[in-house]
Amino acid sequence: MATKNILVIGAGELGNEVLRFLTQHPLQDATVAALLRPSSIISNDPTKRKELQTLKNLGVCLVPGDIVQDQEPALTSIFAGFDTIIGCTGFVAGKGTQTKLARAVLAAGIPRYIPWQFGVDYDVIGRGSAQDLFDEQLDVRDMLRSQSTTRWAIISTGMFTSFLFEPFFGVVDFQNATFCALGSWDNRVTITTPRDIGRFTADIVLGRDSEELFANQPIFVGGDTISYRELCELVETLAGKPFQKKVLSVAEAESALVQDPNNALLKYQVVFGQGRGVAWDVKKTWNYQQGIAGMTAQEWAENNLI
Structure with a gap:
């Protein structure tokens, strides 16, 4: 089925990149809209x-x-005018939003849907993780898997590359020369820039293999997969000096979370410290197998930290 009307929900950091690459795709022959x-x-x-x-x-x-x-019927009415919907809203909209969107999409009978699941492998992480927002992502997957009218694709990207280097995430503090490995030095994390996610998403939606890719399953992409040991060596090389190093164990992060149960950062640190569902082999990703390289950690750091 030809894609004629695409709606992107949200135009933040990710949504803007998705919109840009959709409108500039060489095979683009559709109306592209943004819900704001x-x-x-x-x-x-x-x-x-x-x-x-x-x-x-x-x-x-x-x-x-x-x-x-907006209530679900109002959203369903809006969605009904499109054949492909891409969610780019993130968790900032609050609990229940992703399931509401999924219900509205299914009620509208949309042919193709990419929900906002640009992140980790929620199936592997499973229910009841430290980051309680992840359970809603599994609820959305259950809803999609229980029906056959709407074909869907989930694009698993790992963490936004910039987040890994942000001091607030608690891993790399380039300015103060400190580094904290989550869980262990050998734990790995897959990272992808929003620009690359926009590029990959546009090709999945509009490329020649698009219909085959909406196969009701996750599509794994990635710019890089790196261990905390490799990442620390990278930033020390770029800084030209040694960093103060430590490991935040899962037990320490969980203990801190008990004392501060609403701390979103600690929730993420526990999940990434456990190391399940947050990394995959880049050579097995869809983009690598298509010959499409993403930005590596080293390339991002050289462009943004120096």
């Missing part, structure tokens, strides 16, 4: 106006809708 809050579309804020104009210059249609405030 009505207040965003009519905003007079100069920064927001500039962002909206950039989308309009790409040929993106702006569709008003609020995934938090």
Whole structure:
């Protein structure tokens, strides 16, 4: 089935890249739209106006809708005009949003859906993990797997590359020359930049093999998979000096989480410290097998840390 109408939910860091690569794809022959809050579309804020104009210059249609405030029937009515929907909202919309979106998509009978699951392998991590938001992702998968009308693809990307290097994540602090391995030095993490995710997603949606790729299963992509030991060696080389090093054990992170149960950072540190479902072999990824390389940790660090 030819793709004629694509709706991207959200236009943040990831959504903007997905929209850009969709509109610029060599096989693009579809209407591309972005679902944005009505207040965003009519905003007079100069920064927001500039962002909206950039989308309009790409040929993106702006569709008003609020995934938090709107009820499912209203979202279903909006979605019904599209044949492919891509979720790019992240967890910031709050609990229950991803399942609400999935229900609205299924109620509309959308032919193809990519839910917002651009991250880890939730099936491997399983239910009841330290990051309670992950259970909702499994609820969405259960909903998709229990029906046959809407074909779907989940694009598993690992962590956004920049997050791994952000001081707030607690691993790399380039400025203060400190490094903290999560779980162990040999634990690995798969990372992909939003730009690469946008590029991969556009090709999955619009490429020649698109219909085969919507096979009701995850598609694994990646820019790099790296251990904390390798990452520490990389940043020390770039800095030209040794870093203060430590390992945050899973037990330590879990203990801290008991004392501060709403700490989102600790929830992620426990999951990544456990090391399950957060890394896969880049040579086995869809993009690598297509001959499409993603940005490596070293390339990102050289471009952004020096």
